[in-house]
Amino acid sequence: MLNFNELIKNVNAKTKVDEYLLSFFSKKNFKEYEINECANKTQVKAIKIMFESKKTLGERIDDAFSYDPFCREALFAYLMIAEDVYLQLRFNAYYDEISKFGSFDEYEKICYLTILDLYVDFLLDIDNVTKAIEVQRMIIKLTNTISEKAVSRLAYAYYSIENCDDFYRLYTEAKFDLYAYLLLMVTLLIHDEKLKAQEVLLDMFKNIEYGTYLDHVWDLDENDPKQKQFHDTVEDCFEDLKCVPTFFSWVNRIREKYAK
Numbered sequence: 001m002l003n004f005n006e007l008i009k010n011v012n013a014k015t016k017v018d019e020y021l022l023s024f025f026s027k028k029n030f031k032e033y034e035i036n037e038c039a040n041k042t043q044v045k046a047i048k049i050m051f052e053s054k055k056t057l058g059e060r061i062d063d064a065f066s067y068d069p070f071c072r073e074a075l076f077a078y079l080m081i082a083e084d085v086y087l088q089l090r091f092n093a094y095y096d097e098i099s100k101f102g103s104f105d106e107y108e109k110i111c112y113l114t115i116l117d118l119y120v121d122f123l124l125d126i127d128n129v130t131k132a133i134e135v136q137r138m139i140i141k142l143t144n145t146i147s148e149k150a151v152s153r154l155a156y157a158y159y160s161i162e163n164c165d166d167f168y169r170l171y172t173e174a175k176f177d178l179y180a181y182l183l184l185m186v187t188l189l190i191h192d193e194k195l196k197a198q199e200v201l202l203d204m205f206k207n208i209e210y211g212t213y214l215d216h217v218w219d220l221d222e223n224d225p226k227q228k229q230f231h232d233t234v235e236d237c238f239e240d241l242k243c244v245p246t247f248f249s250w251v252n253r254i255r256e257k258y259a260k
Helices: 004-009 017-024 041-052 057-067 072-081 084-095 098-103 106-125 129-143 148-160 164-173 178-190 194-207 211-219 225-236 247-259
Strands: none
Touching: 004 072, 017 057, 017 072, 041 057, 041 072, 057 072, 072 084, 072 106, 084 106, 098 129, 106 129, 106 148, 129 148, 148 164, 148 178, 164 178, 164 194, 178 194, 178 225, 178 247, 194 211, 194 247, 211 225, 211 247
């Protein structure tokens, strides 16, 4: 069964965009495409246009938007083919609709949140980190939920601008994975917040399996998927951790005290 998540997850740096979109948005695939039951006839019509129209991608997108401005299938295709300046203008227009969110129908809310989610990706891609944080925080406010994806994004964003105060506040609000713990500790150490950094490290030891291996990851068994995942996460963050050259020796000193 095809769905919107399948549409977006199969795109990578090697994807030939026009070829992929035209292949996905086909009459054959529409028969297998899962549409949320909350969508009304007009919203379904917009999606159907993306799959069954014989026009160019650009024309399909325009026609779909004429039926449903929040059509996420059309928006994703537009995101793939349009220049950044036009994407920014369209996302700005969507963001201006936030005050109307409470009056949207259920499917409009689903699509609007998806659009905001894609907006965060776009902002991070163009290195507009401050705006990305604002939009991600708005998604959290609208959904009253802090997802794992939101935590990872905010962790990266706060680390990127070395915002230790908001990063630490996020730590008090949400569950962290190893990636977020690592970036928060480095950010705190950059600001010489050693007591808070130690608090976070000790918390990581308690909550992250194999956490005490942080300063000697070479002792992990990479044949064990969980241990390999821990090792790989630390390795992936290594360039970020290097901005505090004493990071691993600091971890070692605290771990040795923790183990006693």
